[in-house]
Amino acid sequence: MKTRGRVLLIDDDPGIRDAGFQVLSREGYEVELAGTAEEARRLISDYEFDVILLDLKLPGAEGLELLREIREEDPQSQVVVITAYGTVEVAVSAMKLGAADFLQKPFSPQELRLAVAKALEKKRLTLENLYLRQTLEERVGRTEFIGRSPAIKRVLERAELAAQTDSTVLLTGESGTGKGLLARKIHEMSPRREGPFVAVDCGTLVPTLFESELFGHVKGAFTGATSHKVGKFELAHGGTIFFDEIGNISPDIQAKLLKAVEEKEISPVGSHRIVRVDVRIIAATNKDLREEVRAGRFREDLYFRLNVISIHLPPLRERREDIPLLAEYFLKRYAEKHGKPVHGISPEVIEAFLRYSWPGNVRELENTIERLVVFARRPVIGPEDLYFAGFESEGAEPEPEEDLSLEEVEKRHILRVLRACQGNKTLAAQKLGIDRKTLREKLKRWGLAG
Template sequence: MIKGKILIIDDDPGIRDACFHVLTRSGYEVEMAAEAYEGLQILEQYDFDIVLLDLKMPGVNGLEILEKIKETDPLTEVIIITAYGSIETVVEAMRKGASDFLQKPFNPDELKISVEKAFRRRKLALENIYLKNTLAEKEGKNIIVGISQTIKQIINMARLVAQTDSTVLITGESGTGKGLLARKIHEMSPRASGPFVAVDCGTLVPTLFESELFGHVKGAFTGATEHKIGKFELANGGTIFFDEIGNISIEIQAKLLKAVEDKEISPVGGHRVSKVDVRIVAATNKDLEEEIKKGGFRQDLFYRLNVVSIHIPPLRERREDIPVLARYFLKKFAKKYRKKILDFEEEVLKTLSQYAWPGNVRELENTIERLVIFANDALITLSDLHLAGFKPKKESFFPDDLPLEEIEKRYILHIFQKYGGNKTKTAQILRIDRKTLREKLRRWGLA
């Protein structure tokens, strides 16, 4: 997995090559420029996290290049390389926005330490800006928090599909935020002013499910003492969301299919047929295609629901989102409990990021709430973690009770991420062809 992108601007080929080899072996993607204006042209076309800049190059004042880099992107970290600079020059470079400097000759460890510190500063600055923007949104508005490429793609897909009336099927493990995404799709749609009605398919009593969906007339069954409006009718003009739709019985699936196809409903015990104008979004933590093979889910209903499919990966597969989510929940609960807690110690974030989070975002949110309740200082420390009862077991890559298909999925994704999403290299390591790999990634919503 690529840690970040670095540009080296230096006229000395020995320095360029040495830095390139050290940094690429450390997991960074590195570009090189032999002179300043070539470097500026590259910066105009691509974004970089860090620039290594030589202050002394033929016919160029390195401080001017530094100013242009910071004008283009103030968050780009610039590390000055110099064999000639006096203390005054270095001070001036730092004043103009450089974050560090390396005096030639420097060793590989000095280079790696300086780059790692710069990369952490850059990442923290981006996270803070993201949080400021999201927290500035209206109170109560649904916010999807994350900086991973996966989350960005999911938000973009949601934004595009929200402008249509297409049925959406959201898949993912429990606690990943499927319900939150469903609400976000509704909020971004032309139906935003209409109702959003959620149906929890996992908690409703099967015998009353039909009544919940379509309503009933007085006297339709024992206990029906008055007329009741169903969820479909309540959602008219808006969105109806079926959470964990894989839990409903085959019998109810048949009636739901008709409502989905015809957008017509009839209350239990009644003969009146009503047209409803609803957008349907469904979510499940089950593999519905496997359920179809077992006879537990109707294939025709699946095709009706799976017009647009969005998969939310578990938190363990997008660990870069963990610090951002943790800080988001910290601000949320610090405000709720009126505590002046500003941040986490770095070791705390490291510990949180290394945990597998089987309960996903929901488990992380509950953990941060407990931490805020027990913490008393401005920074949350490792001792606060223990006080709040957070004692993560060492993560097992392949737990004993893991199905074979999940073991295969985890191993393939491990290799895929290790080689930075390079499909050709991943297929070579796994000894399968690219088409097979592509099909597996597509099935897991990662193509």
């Protein structure tokens, strides 16, 4: 059964420990008890607690000093101090050291429940704020998952069914097909939608810091670790963690990730504390992980753990009917972003898009539309804008030149040379063996003079 959180009650009075255990266990908390400072230190070094209830008058221990130690060892835990000598001075001192709340003996079961619930909510809000700060830039300008083709409809149907479970999902497909967007959509359709969505880019993280990014670290764990760091797994608690391009992680990290996936427990770098995490895992790759397993570059047991539900995203060239819809969406988005009065794309440009192979998939189409918007000189983007935007037509399915007029062949050759010269008409004229005036007249006749 899922617990509401892990609580440590530190008090030398057996009656208070027993009563507290009964009250909090009935509320669904996982409760550990300590009667001495030594027991408390041992438990705190081995486990992470969401809330710690600390009696400030323990035999042979200075309560405020122990509070300072707890905050140093586990800054994310919320400490509620307990004392029978609840003076204002003690309360102020405890709060200055980071205590979340203050309970004075004798306290009722209701007061205990309320103090723990408030402290747990404070921890949730603290982690949520940390998560939001770390992902604010990622959320800005996020693209929707667009598509009406039969291939995309099948993908979305599988995603919707997968979202209703807590099973691990593996997304496969070429770079730029939208695996990250689909991962977020699965999260937003799932019962975990109110929890965080934390993305880990396995392709850009420095290998030596990967473990710290995933599991966090304690102060002094390695050179440069000047403070505690909360890892991605802990940030994703209650939500979804997404591993993008998971095929790039090293074998030693694969082993540690396997343990975290299987046991839903992690340990920060430099610490033996066990942190329990409740996360849903989605992974994505542009590699054939089965081939990576056969080549010995990816662990077979981790592959099977990740590949519970598999969803393949087709490349854009296999869903060409979505190109006009995507182009229209990106046009509107970037016209607004750049403040350009551009509201349409000519049929000729759409036709060129439909012939192109799009090796960079949706991401390449998006970048192309943004460049077209930036360089557009008219409200409707036309063929004359393509070479200014650097649109490469080499990937298009070629039209046989014997079916073209002589003028069309000349036009295409001149435009290829212009693109190669990055729009420099003087240089292009030299390469073509004509003067600049003749080139300008030809471009003007074709409606391409700028």
